[in-house]
Amino acid sequence: MNRRTFLLGALALGGLSSLVSRLQAAENLPSDVIKKIVKSDAEWKALLPLDRYKILRKEATEPRFSSPLNHEKRAGTFACAGCDLGLFSSKTKYDSGTGWPSFYRALPGRVGTKVDTFLWRPRTEYHCIRCGGHQGHIFDDGPPPTGKRYCNNGLALRFHAGVAP
Numbered sequence: 001m002n003r004r005t006f007l008l009g010a011l012a013l014g015g016l017s018s019l020v021s022r023l024q025a026a027e028n029l030p031s032d033v034i035k036k037i038v039k040s041d042a043e044w045k046a047l048l049p050l051d052r053y054k055i056l057r058k059e060a061t062e063p064r065f066s067s068p069l070n071h072e073k074r075a076g077t078f079a080c081a082g083c084d085l086g087l088f089s090s091k092t093k094y095d096s097g098t099g100w101p102s103f104y105r106a107l108p109g110r111v112g113t114k115v116d117t118f119l120w121r122p123r124t125e126y127h128c129i130r131c132g133g134h135q136g137h138i139f140d141d142g143p144p145p146t147g148k149r150y151c152n153n154g155l156a157l158r159f160h161a162g163v164a165p
Helices: 003-012 016-024 041-047 050-058
Strands: 076-080 086-089 111-116 123-128 134-139 149-152 157-161
Touching (some): 050 134, 111 134
Antiparallel strands (some): 076 157, 111 123
16 A cells, blocks of 8 residues: 555544544544533633633643642543543653642553644644643653653643542
8 A cells, every 4th residue: 555545544433633643643543432521612611710721722821830749649641631531640740840730651542642833943732632622742751661651730630539540
């Protein structure tokens, strides 16, 4: 199969953008495993407190060192504040010194990525795979075993204490 045949087939099976999203986030499970939540901007604005709405839906960033989750050390799951889908295990949280909750690995199939060029330098942004809520950015300065730093807005998360996945 040549590239042209492959691309035409991909278009016929649901669109090239879906394929690109899956390739960019190879750690994700197929999108049909997690049912997506789709709401209008007005619905999200009515459901979320303004500070969370600005981060999750408008890609804002909270001030450094402002989140109580930065100091959360109990076992449990960090979930999307928009839809409550678990995104990170407490086992992968670490103190990056940046002022935002940081993780070296997301739970499989729970985040999607896209390139963010807002500050003129491409960065990898990540979001909740179920509701599309903006979480933060991924950097290549994290600890082993992944070398990744998922730098998360604390207001984009909720913490559920308990057994960590």
